[in-house]
Amino acid sequence: MKPINIGVMGVGTVGGGTAQVLRNNAEEISRRAGRAIRLFMAANRDVERAREVCGDDVTVVDDAFAIVNHPEVDIVVELIGGDTIAKELVLKAIENGKHVVTANKKLLAVHGNEIFARAQEKGVMVAFEAAVAGGIPIIKALREGLSANHIEWIAGIINGTSNFILTEMREKGSNFADVLAEAQRLGYAEADPTFDVEGHDAGHKLTIMASIAFGIPMQFDKCYLEGISQLTAKDIKYAEELGYRVKLIGLTRRTDAGIELRVHPTLIPEKRLIANVNGVMNAVLAKGDAVGPTLYYGAGAGALPTASAVVADIVDVTRLLTSDPEHRVPHLAFQPDQLKDLRILPIDEIYSSYYLRIGAVDRAGVLANITSLLAEQGISIEAVIQKGSVSDGSAEVVILTHLVQEKAVNAAIAAIEALDSVDGKVVRLRMEELNG
Ligand SMILES: NC(=O)c1ccc[n+]([C@@H]2O[C@H](COP(=O)([O-])OP(=O)(O)OC[C@H]3O[C@@H](n4cnc5c(N)ncnc54)[C@H](O)[C@@H]3O)[C@@H](O)[C@H]2O)c1
Ligand SMILES: N[C@@H](CCO)C(=O)O
Numbered sequence: 060m061k062p063i064n065i066g067v068m069g070v071g072t073v074g075g076g077t078a079q080v081l082r083n084n085a086e087e088i089s090r091r092a093g094r095a096i097r098l099f100m101a102a103n104r105d106v107e108r109a110r111e112v113c114g115d116d117v118t119v120v121d122d123a124f125a126i127v128n129h130p131e132v133d134i135v136v137e138l139i140g141g142d143t144i145a146k147e148l149v150l151k152a153i154e155n156g157k158h159v160v161t162a163n164k165k166l167l168a169v170h171g172n173e174i175f176a177r178a179q180e181k182g183v184m185v186a187f188e189a190a191v192a193g194g195i196p197i198i199k200a201l202r203e204g205l206s207a208n209h210i211e212w213i214a215g216i217i218n219g220t221s222n223f224i225l226t227e228m229r230e231k232g233s234n235f236a237d238v239l240a241e242a243q244r245l246g247y248a249e250a251d252p253t254f255d256v257e258g259h260d261a262g263h264k265l266t267i268m269a270s271i272a273f274g275i276p277m278q279f280d281k282c283y284l285e286g287i288s289q290l291t292a293k294d295i296k297y298a299e300e301l302g303y304r305v306k307l308i309g310l311t312r313r314t315d316a317g318i319e320l321r322v323h324p325t326l327i328p329e330k331r332l333i334a335n336v337n338g339v340m341n342a343v344l345a346k347g348d349a350v351g352p353t354l355y356y357g358a359g360a361g362a363l364p365t366a367s368a369v370v371a372d373i374v375d376v377t378r379l380l381t382s383d384p385e386h387r388v389p390h391l392a393f394q395p396d397q398l399k400d401l402r403i404l405p406i407d408e409i410y411s412s413y414y415l416r417i418g419a420v421d422r423a424g425v426l427a428n429i430t431s432l433l434a435e436q437g438i439s440i441e442a443v444i445q446k447g448s449v450s451d452g453s454a455e456v457v458i459l460t461h462l463v464q465e466k467a468v469n470a471a472i473a474a475i476e477a478l479d480s481v482d483g484k485v486v487r488l489r490m491e492e493l494n495g
């Protein structure tokens with residue numbers, strides 16, 4: 060049987076890893092796929108570099124449109140990134156009737172509704188396992204493994220770069236900028252690493268998972284994003300003293316009022332498995348009504364782990380090439396005409412527990428004032444500790460609240476900050492039990 064011809068667009072970290080995995084495991088891969096899969100063409104800005112990586116038997120070009128327009132390319136693999144040229148290439152490939160594999164979460168979170176609609180019209184597959192949680196087969200798990208369930212919520216550590224930074228800062232006391240540079244050197248970070256540290260990348264991945272879990276269109280523009288760049292070592296330390304780890308969590312949850320879709324630093328009880336996921340490792344907790352909580356763990360970034368997911372998609376697409384489009388797993392798990400436009404909740408409507416750190420000046424009755432302002436908003440307190448000493452003016456009060464709506468906490472914070480006896484801004488971090 061004729062081999063399947065792969066055209067890889069973008070031979071950087073993931074493209075290079077993909078070439079390597081296709082080459083190293085060629086025999087096993089074709090035994091699984093039922094026919095030989097070969098890297099036929101590659102496009103890269105740096106053609107020489109791509110030639111070194113791909114070998115002499117691969118046609119290397121600098122214009123990726125040569126791949127999407129090539130009659131002998133069966134599967135187009137988009138590993139360029141971003142949503143400009145990558146979008147044009149993917150849409151052109153679909154128009155040309157080619158199947159697409161991509162690792163590009165931004166492209167799908169922002170333009171996925173359009174891309175999947177076009178793919179549906181053309182009867183082609185767009186596979187994207189590498190786009191979420193790198194090498195962890197989370198798309199397959201959510202889309203197929205949990206298809207019996209009413210999925211209640213998903214919470215994940217889904218940005219390897221941020222988790223690597225938080226881990227190195229915590230374990231080695233390293234400096235934020237140094238660890239970020241190391242994550243870039245290791246190929247974990249996005250082309251613009253603010254996407255990693257400000258929560259955008261996690262938001263892209265969360266948007267995709269929410270869509271698959273709940274049968275809703277992609278709505279990245281409604282995802283709440285807060286990254287780790289403003290986190291202080293002090294709050295990480297205080298959280299630890301209270302028995303919590305701080306992680307950048309992407310959380311999506313069904314409620315009667317709508318869908319929560321939010322990314323932010325989060326205090327998690329240290330005894331949870333997910334609180335102990337460190338370095339570039341990712342983990343996703345998914346709670347289904349029938350199965351209960353399930354946990355998926357593995358490398359969230361890096362050349363070979365991500366290539367593992369890219370090549371698995373290539374195998375899947377190869378196996379399904381001759382199947383009728385209506386017999387394939389729907390792109391977003393639900394049949395395309397069954398997606399529901401459920402409301403995404405604005406952040407001030409979500410319910411959470413909170414960690415508050417308040418700088419207090421040396422004055423009697425400060426704590427009483429603070430707790431009465433919290434009580435006025437109906438906020439009950441789980442724990443209060445005082446850090447530092449009032450006499451040297453460095454006192455801080457750390458309060459953990461019970462579950463409350465975010466708008467009530469914000470109102471209480473505004474009132475607390477207005478007190479004469481309170482210094483500066485109140486630090487507010489969300490807390491989640493994540494115990495299923
Ligand atoms: N690095 C990871 O660990 C990882 C993990 C999962 C998903 N991803 C995603 O995979 C994609 C690629 O990421 P990466 O880390 O490999 O990026 P990268 O910057 O290492 O590689 C991108 C490659 O594309 C090439 N390129 C750029 N514009 C091009 C064009 N117009 N034509 C041809 N080639 C072009 C660049 O020269 C570069 O070699 C992104 O969407 C990223 O979000 C990356
Ligand atoms: N920059 C991403 C790559 C994997 O999607 C991360 O750090 O998780």
Ligand code: NA
Nearest residue numbers: 188191193195
């Ligand atoms: Na994955």
